[in-house]
Amino acid sequence: AQKVTQAQTEISVVEKEDVTLDCVYETRDTTYYLFWYKQPPSGELVFLIRRNSFDEQNEISGRYSWNFQKSTSSFNFTITASQVVDSAVYFCALSHNDYKLSFGAGTTVTVRA
Amino acid sequence: EAQVTQNPRYLITVTGKKLTVTCSQNMNHEYMSWYRQDPGLGLRQIYYSMNVEVTDKGDVPEGYKVSRKEKRNFPLILESPSPNQTSLYFCASKQGGARSEETQYFGPGTRLLVL
Numbered sequence: 001a002q003k004v005t006q007a008q009t010e011i012s013v014v015e016k017e018d019v020t021l022d023c024v025y026e027t028r029d030t031t032y033y034l035f036w037y038k039q040p041p042s043g044e045l046v047f048l049i050r051r052n053s054f055d056e057q058n059e060i061s062g063r064y065s066w067n068f069q070k071s072t073s074s075f076n077f078t079i080t081a082s083q084v085v086d087s088a089v090y091f092c093a094l095s096h097n098d099y100k101l102s103f104g105a106g107t108t109v110t111v112r113a
Numbered sequence: 114e115a116q117v118t119q120n121p122r123y124l125i126t127v128t129g130k131k132l133t134v135t136c137s138q139n140m141n142h143e144y145m146s147w148y149r150q151d152p153g154l155g156l157r158q159i160y161y162s163m164n165v166e167v168t169d170k171g172d173v174p175e176g177y178k179v180s181r182k183e184k185r186n187f188p189l190i191l192e193s194p195s196p197n198q199t200s201l202y203f204c205a206s207k208q209g210g211a212r213s214e215e216t217q218y219f220g221p222g223t224r225l226l227v228l
Contacts, residue, residue: 004155006155037219043201043222044219045203045222047218047219050216091156099146100146100161100172101158103155103156103157105155106155
């Protein structure tokens with residue numbers, strides 16, 4: 001069975017602060033994919049990143065960065081210098097070599113001006 | 114524009130009244146799927162389809178039906194809706210093939226309220 005845990009239900013920060021979202025996963029497969037999605041207040045799901053289990057390089061995209069640590073089964077997401085537009089629900093998800101995405105419960109991020 | 118569309122976007126209905134939520138994609142994707150989103154539970158898969166006439170159950174299929182008669186369409190059918198099916202529904206698609214590494218693209222969501 002595969003499982004994704006996002007222990008932080010809500011995070012509130014002041015603009016320009018950094019915020020890190022935790023994601024811990026469980027899987028028995030050696031090949032799998034990890035994802036982050038953003039859901040702004042408008043409700044749509046926006047794809048942010050996909051990482052496969054053989055690529056443990058950290059990634060940076062603008063103010064976003066991801067830290068993949070296979071040893072701790074974690075795939076954490078950091079927003080640097082947060083902005084009000086970053087306010088959203090963020091989902092971590094896991095997929096094996098099949099057609100199912102298993103999502104975490106999501107973390108609501110509120111960035112206050 | 115490549116997209117996944119869902120209709121209706123918002124729907125209020127009553128218990129027992131059959132309804133269909135349509136999903137259509139214009140990217141010639143083989144794989145399509147339905148998820149429901151509930152507070153504190155994230156998204157859970159209802160059904161998925163790997164190609165035309167090939168469908169399978171996800172984690173929460175009870176109370177739902179699907180069909181895949183054409184590649185572009187994957188409607189979700191609630192034969193007798195109940196209040197516990199009040200939720201936000203998402204359709205998704207991706208380029209298929211076994212072990213495809215492609216990313217799933219999500220539709221805009223359908224908010225359903227069953228009274």
